[in-house]
Every structure is written in structure tokens, then in C-alpha cells.
Amino acid sequence: MPTAAIDLAALRHNLTRLRQVLRPGTAVMAMVKADAYGHGAGPVALALMHCGVTWFGVATPAEALALRAAGVSADILVLMPVYRDVAALLEQEIALTITDDLSLTALREQRRPGQRARVHLEVDTGMGRLGLPPEGAERLAEQLARTSEVTLEGLFTHFACADEADRSFTERQMARFQQTLSELKRRGITVPLTHAANSAGLLYPEAHFDLVRPGIALYGYHPSPVTKPLLPDLKPVMTLSAPVVFVKRVKAGQSVSYGAEWRAPSDTTIATVRLGYADGYPRALGNRAQVRLHGALCPVVGRVCMDQLMVDVGALEVNIGDHVTLFGPEGPTAEELAQLAGTISYELLTRIGERVERSYVE
């Protein structure tokens, strides 16, 4: 079976490194949406909770409820507007995001009498995805402050370009966010928790408010090269491996896989590996990537299939049941493969499919 081995010691190491660059008093809201970027939200959140992480960020109601079911007793925030399942979320003391009047209306209509609603208001300072621009958010904050059944617990924004070398866009976002905070203060509205920084936002100490919201850095990857000097020794948490299910000798000129595109340049040995694009290994990596077998790098040859891919192992000794490593800390890394496939490590990691077993190692 293909396996994603999740190194919990590496996860803890990355958390420690992140904490070392935070301003004193700033805490971590660990982003565990999309099944903790493919690493398994329950076990990852529990491991982080045991290291003192008190907040977790998810994208959907189902993700929040699954964390509670897994035994996560820490605070959880759903970072998208919620239009259904409001009562079930409030029952589990999950904090909700308010992005506009509609999300507030859904909250008020679905809240059961007596349920306390803790909300975080998102301000759109430039991401252009969710939330109202400062003036609208200030009006909404005032309305929330006057609504007795709702506690305005947090105010946040999200950066669009913090992973770029040019800091000007993020600085403009920060200025807008600061203005919103000052305006709320002027109006006598106090919000206990403020947050803005994703992993790349850690580069901006003034964005380390009460909480920061790192995702990718916890899993050992950088949003872009700009964060490498700040966090030089992150450790990739996931190692993806899969078993060899078939071995054969091929003659020079013989083709392998769909389209008969790849032909053996000389007599060689081909190993068929039980992992394909339906498991999240990008089809774009056919004839491009390498895998590791017994420590050596071997090329993926021919097109990647739905359930298998083929590797030219050359003169290496290989047997059915041997495991190849598709990516991991020894390389290739998820980032290198993502680049070859024209995507980002986030997409590669979050797409590792359900047929891949997650195993947790210390």
C-alpha cells in the first residue's frame, strides 16, 4: 500500500523554529485545514496540542467537527463564512468567521437560544477573497459589538503577497489593517484577538499580533524562497513511499506506458510502482521526476497512470514489495516535484489521496 509517513518529531521541530521567530506574547493558530495539508488533521492537531498549541484553523464546518471528534479540545476557528450547520458548530464551541452581513444573518437565524457565538471578523485589506474592506468591516464590528448574543472575539486579515520579495503590497495591507484597528479603538470597540500572518507573514514582525496562522511552514516547506533565511532549517514532515508491484526486463527500443512515448535506450529493468495520479502523484511528472530506490535516484519513465507509475531501475537489484520513496526529506522533496509539475508544494501535499495510508512516526 502507498504510505505517507508523518514524522511528528519534524512537525514539533518546525513548530519550535516558528515560535523562536515570533514576537513575545504571540501564539500560534496552526492551520490544519485540508486534512492538515494532507498530513491527517486529527493526529497532527493532537500532536501540536500536546506542544501547547491553543488554536487551530480550518476551512469548513466538517473539518472543525472532525477535529472535535478526534479529541481536539483547543480553540478552533472556521476561516470561511458559514451558512449552515451553525448550531452544531456553536454546540462544539467552535469560533466562526463573519465576512459580511449575510454570514451574520445566517449566524443569528441558526443560533439556538442560549448558544454563545464567538466570532472573528475578516477585513479585506487587499487579498480580495473574503471580507469587507475597512469601512464596511468597521460598520459590521460596531453592529457585532451591539449584538448581545455574539461575542466579537477576533479581527483578522489575510496577506496576498507576503511571500514576494517586494514588500510594498503587504505593507499597504498592514497599514489598512492598522487603520481599522485604530478606528475600532477610537469607537470604543475592543477585540481580544487580532491576527494576520500566514507562514510568509512571519517575515513581518509588526504582523505578529495575538496570533499567527502558519500552515505550510509547520509541514516543513516554504511558501516561497523569501522565507528561507528566516526559517533555514525546516524539516519536511511527510515521506511518500509506495511498493513495487511488478518487475520486468525490457529490451532496447521497447516502449513503456500509454502513448508508447518512452522507449528504453538500452536493455534495462523496469519496476512498476503502486502509485498513480489518482493517489495525487501528478501526471505531469511522467518522464520528468525521479524516485529513490535503495537510496539511489531512478527516473520515472513513460506516462504516469491512474494507479501505477514505472521506474527505470537500471542495474539495481529490485524485488516485488520493495518500497520506493516518491518524496521526502532526503529528496526529491515535495517542493522539487511541485516545481517540475508546474505547481506548489501546497497543492502536491493536499492532493495526496485517500488510498495512501498515513502512518505516524516519532
Ligand SMILES: Cc1ncc(COP(=O)(O)O)c(C=O)c1O
Ligand atoms: C486565511 C488563511 N490563513 C493562513 C493560511 C496559511 O497559509 P500558509 O500555509 O501559507 O502558511 C491560509 C492558507 O492558505 C489561509 O487561507
